[in-house]
Amino acid sequence: MAAAHDKIKELKERYAKLPVAHKGAVYNTDLIFHIELGYMLDAAETICASGLVRKESRGAHYRRDIPQRNDEEWLRHTTAVLEDGAARIGTLPVTITEWQPEARVY
Amino acid sequence: MKYAFYPGCVARGGTPELYDSTIAVAAKLGIELDEIVGAACTGAGVLQEKGLKLGDTLNARTFALAERMGLTTILTICSTCQGVMSQANHRLLNDAAYLAEINEELKPEGLEYTGRVVVKHLVWVLVEEVGLDTLRPLVVNPLPSLKVAPFYGCYILRPSWALGLDENPGREFYLERIIEACGAEPVNFPGRTKCCGFPILLINEANSTAMVGNHTASAKEHGADAMVTPCPLCHLNLDGYQPKAAAQRGEKIGLPILHLPQLLGLAFGISPKELGLQKHIVSAKPVLEKASVRA
Amino acid sequence: MQVTLNVKRYDPEAADPTACFEEFRIEAESHFTVLDGLIKVREEVDPSLAVRCSCRASICGSCAMRVNGHAALACKTKLSTSLHDGAVSVEPMGNQRVVKDLVTDASLFWGKIRAVEPFLQPKGPEPEEEYIASNDAMLNLITPMGCIMCGACVSDCTVLEVDKNFLGPAALAKAYRFVGDPRDEADADRLSTLNEYGGAWDCTRCYECVQVCPKGVAPMDRIMELREAIQRAGLPSTIGSRHVDSFARSVARSGWLDETLLAVESWGKFNVPKLMASAPVGIRALVRGKLPKGGPLHHKRPGAKNVERIFRRLEHAPSTLAAVASKSGSAHD
Numbered sequence: 012m013a014a015a016h017d018k019i020k021e022l023k024e025r026y027a028k029l030p031v032a033h034k035g036a037v038y039n040t041d042l043i044f045h046i047e048l049g050y051m052l053d054a055a056e057t058i059c060a061s062g063l064v065r066k067e068s069r070g071a072h073y074r075r076d077i078p079q080r081n082d083e084e085w086l087r088h089t090t091a092v093l094e095d096g097a098a099r100i101g102t103l104p105v106t107i108t109e110w111q112p113e114a115r116v117y
Numbered sequence: 118m119k120y121a122f123y124p125g126c127v128a129r130g131g132t133p134e135l136y137d138s139t140i141a142v143a144a145k146l147g148i149e150l151d152e153i154v155g156a157a158c159t160g161a162g163v164l165q166e167k168g169l170k171l172g173d174t175l176n177a178r179t180f181a182l183a184e185r186m187g188l189t190t191i192l193t194i195c196s197t198c199q200g201v202m203s204q205a206n207h208r209l210l211n212d213a214a215y216l217a218e219i220n221e222e223l224k225p226e227g228l229e230y231t232g233r234v235v236v237k238h239l240v241w242v243l244v245e246e247v248g249l250d251t252l253r254p255l256v257v258n259p260l261p262s263l264k265v266a267p268f269y270g271c272y273i274l275r276p277s278w279a280l281g282l283d284e285n286p287g288r289e290f291y292l293e294r295i296i297e298a299c300g301a302e303p304v305n306f307p308g309r310t311k312c313c314g315f316p317i318l319l320i321n322e323a324n325s326t327a328m329v330g331n332h333t334a335s336a337k338e339h340g341a342d343a344m345v346t347p348c349p350l351c352h353l354n355l356d357g358y359q360p361k362a363a364a365q366r367g368e369k370i371g372l373p374i375l376h377l378p379q380l381l382g383l384a385f386g387i388s389p390k391e392l393g394l395q396k397h398i399v400s401a402k403p404v405l406e407k408a409s410v411r412a
Numbered sequence: 413m414q415v416t417l418n419v420k421r422y423d424p425e426a427a428d429p430t431a432c433f434e435e436f437r438i439e440a441e442s443h444f445t446v447l448d449g450l451i452k453v454r455e456e457v458d459p460s461l462a463v464r465c466s467c468r469a470s471i472c473g474s475c476a477m478r479v480n481g482h483a484a485l486a487c488k489t490k491l492s493t494s495l496h497d498g499a500v501s502v503e504p505m506g507n508q509r510v511v512k513d514l515v516t517d518a519s520l521f522w523g524k525i526r527a528v529e530p531f532l533q534p535k536g537p538e539p540e541e542e543y544i545a546s547n548d549a550m551l552n553l554i555t556p557m558g559c560i561m562c563g564a565c566v567s568d569c570t571v572l573e574v575d576k577n578f579l580g581p582a583a584l585a586k587a588y589r590f591v592g593d594p595r596d597e598a599d600a601d602r603l604s605t606l607n608e609y610g611g612a613w614d615c616t617r618c619y620e621c622v623q624v625c626p627k628g629v630a631p632m633d634r635i636m637e638l639r640e641a642i643q644r645a646g647l648p649s650t651i652g653s654r655h656v657d658s659f660a661r662s663v664a665r666s667g668w669l670d671e672t673l674l675a676v677e678s679w680g681k682f683n684v685p686k687l688m689a690s691a692p693v694g695i696r697a698l699v700r701g702k703l704p705k706g707g708p709l710h711h712k713r714p715g716a717k718n719v720e721r722i723f724r725r726l727e728h729a730p731s732t733l734a735a736v737a738s739k740s741g742s743a744h745d
Contacts, residue, residue, distance in 0.1 A: 032459045032460075033459045033460040035423065035425055035460060035512075036425065037423075037424055037425055037462075037511065037512050038462040038464075038511050038512040038513075038515050039460075039462075040454065040459075040461075040462060040463070041459040041460065126668040126669035126671075127669075127671070128705075129668070129704060129705040130668075130669065130670075130671050130704040130705070131671050131702065131704070132702070133702060133703060133704060133705050134702070136705055154714050154715075155667070155713055155714035155715030155716075155718075156667075156713075156715075157663060157667040157668065157713070157715070157716075157719040158663045158667065158668045158669050160663070161659070161669070162617050162636075163655070163656055163659040163660075164656075164659060164660055164663060165636060166636050166639045166640055166643075166656050167640065167643070167656060167660060167727055168640060168726065168727075168728075168729050170726050170729050171722070171723070171726040171727055171729065174722050174726055175663075175719065175722060178718070178719075178722065182715075200619075222722060222725060222726065225718075225721065226715075226718045226721075271617070271618040271619050271620070272619070274619075274623075275618070275619035275620065275622065275623040276619055276622050276623050277623060311570050311573075311618070311620075312570040312571075312616045312617075312618035312620070314570075314574075314616060315616075316616045316617045316618075317571070317613075317614060317615075317616045319651060319655050319674065319675055319678040320613050320614065320651050320652050320655060320678070321575075321609075321613075321614050323575075324571060324574045324575045324578075324614065324616075325616070327574035327575070328570065328573075328574055328616075331573070331574065395700065395701065396700045396701050396702050397700065398700060
């Protein structure tokens with residue numbers, strides 16, 4: 012995951028220099044895909060960086076090195092804020108109402 | 118080759134020259150046409166607006182009449198008859214319970230449709246059963262300088278699954294092949310598989326006539342000397358309403374419209390009079406001149 | 413395999429914005445759809461090619477265009493079976509304004525859909541919970557509900573080609589979807605609007621929409637059921653409904669069609685200007701010797717009494733929609 016994180020950083024640097032080949036103002040999918048790629052890289056970085064921070068496994072987030080859930084430290088939301096071109100990861104408490112967290116046993 | 122002949126209403130009414138030219142050409146080709154006496158109109162898609170069962174029953178009755186004649190192939194000379202009968206047969210053969218229900222309606226007349234009938238338009242019979250190799254030697258008057266735009270008519274092509282185009286994709290180009298076999302040159306143009314406008318002629322004449330104008334004018338722009346159609350309803354509109362279409366567009370069109378057997382008849386050396394070419398609204402003279410035939 | 417895509421290009425910003433075909437040769441896999449081919453062109457040959465697509469699985473309806481002259485979803489059309497001499501032609505849809513290359517403006521399409529008020533209009537007090545329709549009552553609406561709004565039928569509609577006021581196949585199929593819905597109680601208004609110019613009677617029954625619809629909606633069949641419903645609703649007769657009635661009377665009486673009477677009865681016996689205007693066509697026909705087989709009078713064909721019997725039995729047997737539109741098994745029972 013650390014390697015992927017590095018790769019995304021590298022891709023973001025390359026993306027900053029990526030030109031848009033087609034300059035048209037009408038239905039320019041080349042431009043649309045360019046914009047979308049930028050956002051996809053942000054989203055990919057967020058997933059990767061928050062996955063590295065969250066030292067447990069929970070739901071779809073699964074780490075082979077830490078297969079157990081850790082409610083004591085990680086019953087928290089992950090937040091990501093774009094700061095100086097990189098994702099700064101933080102956490103927020105979870106408000107539990109009707110549904111209690113349970114182990115996934117199927 | 119013997120067929121149960123179903124000429125349809127229009128070949129007996131508005132375009133009698135189609136009936137006559139069919140008989141003349143069939144004789145040359147050795148096709149025996151045994152007319153189904155007492156067959157009703159197919160409904161032409163119009164009666165189907167009153168409900169499908171009415172039309173399907175009338176057509177099942179026609180199929181049963183053909184079976185009673187000991188014949189299993191019905192030959193049509195009208196794209197509309199062909200399409201409506203093909204669709205009716207498609208429904209009847211794919212639903213045994215429905216067929217049984219409809220046979221109940223035929224009982225009082227002592228008829229029953231057993232599902233053995235195949236309905237084929239003359240254009241299909243020519244290519245698939247007579248064969249172009251049989252047809253070519255009959256061409257005593259090839260028409261090499263004649264450029265002919267084929268106009269199929271909706272019902273002989275669509276929906277393709279009811280008209281056997283999935284099994285015989287070539288059917289989409291049979292007119293071109295027959296035009297070539299007659300020694301003439303087929304012309305491709307945007308309207309070749311579109312609607313002639315006839316079904317809305319009485320409902321929205323302006324739209325119907327605009328369709329006539331678009332197709333005839335564009336065929337002409339693409340170099341056609343004449344148009345050929347396997348559908349008498351298309352003929353009624355493309356020929357009969359062409360002067361109105363020309364007036365609507367404010368331009369001359371003057372494109373002769375031939376019934377399929379008339380084109381064959383010319384190539385076979387049958388006299389234009391016998392083919393009824395003098396009966397058209399748009400004069401067929403330019404075609405006769407190109408074909409080097411005296412009217 | 414090596415394939416050629418002949419793509420109709422149009423760039424409104426070009427110095428000469430005339431639409432014309434451009435040839436692209438690509439190496440295609442055997443499983444490629446036409447859309448796969450176009451995406452390959454866009455990604456590897458020319459990024460300026462405008463193609464609209466999304467799901468690539470014939471669900472979203474974004475990629476309707478003309479393939480070899482007929483409207484289709486590019487993602488549902490196999491490239492290998494579309495080739496003629498190794499080439500396929502790809503054009504934008506017809507009847508709609510082209511924005512760029514293969515992308516068309518959908519406003520004509522949506523304007524027509526909006527015009528048929530495509531939402532349930534129940535009357536009376538609201539039920540405590542939701543409006544419920546019986547399963548049986550909805551079965552007949554499965555086909556029109558399958559519409560994914562791709563616009564293929566509108567593209568190839570032969571009436572829209574000559575008259576943009578026609579509601580067109582997609583909107584009429586949508587209208588049918590509500591006329592046939594037992595929870596909808598605006599049928600009288602809906603059918604009365606559809607009985608007018610631009611509505612159900614203006615369809616020319618060419619089957620283009622049935623042929624090109626990628627979802628089996630068969631819009632034309634739905635339009636025919638609307639015509640049936642209009643006739644059963646006892647709305648004021650129009651040329652359209654008189655046309656059907658006259659046709660039916662002629663065949664019921666004699667076994668076949670009387671064309672002259674059809675014109676006279678469709679236009680209305682007293683529509684003198686219309687009858688006079690049509691006279692030249694009839695006179696021209698007579699002058700050319702177009703006499704019907706068996707003379708000018710419309711004779712009964714043999715067996716006509718059997719045809720008449722079938723009419724008596726079945727002329728008023730309703731098809732599916734009419735059965736549903738009678739609102740049997742409706743929501744509120």
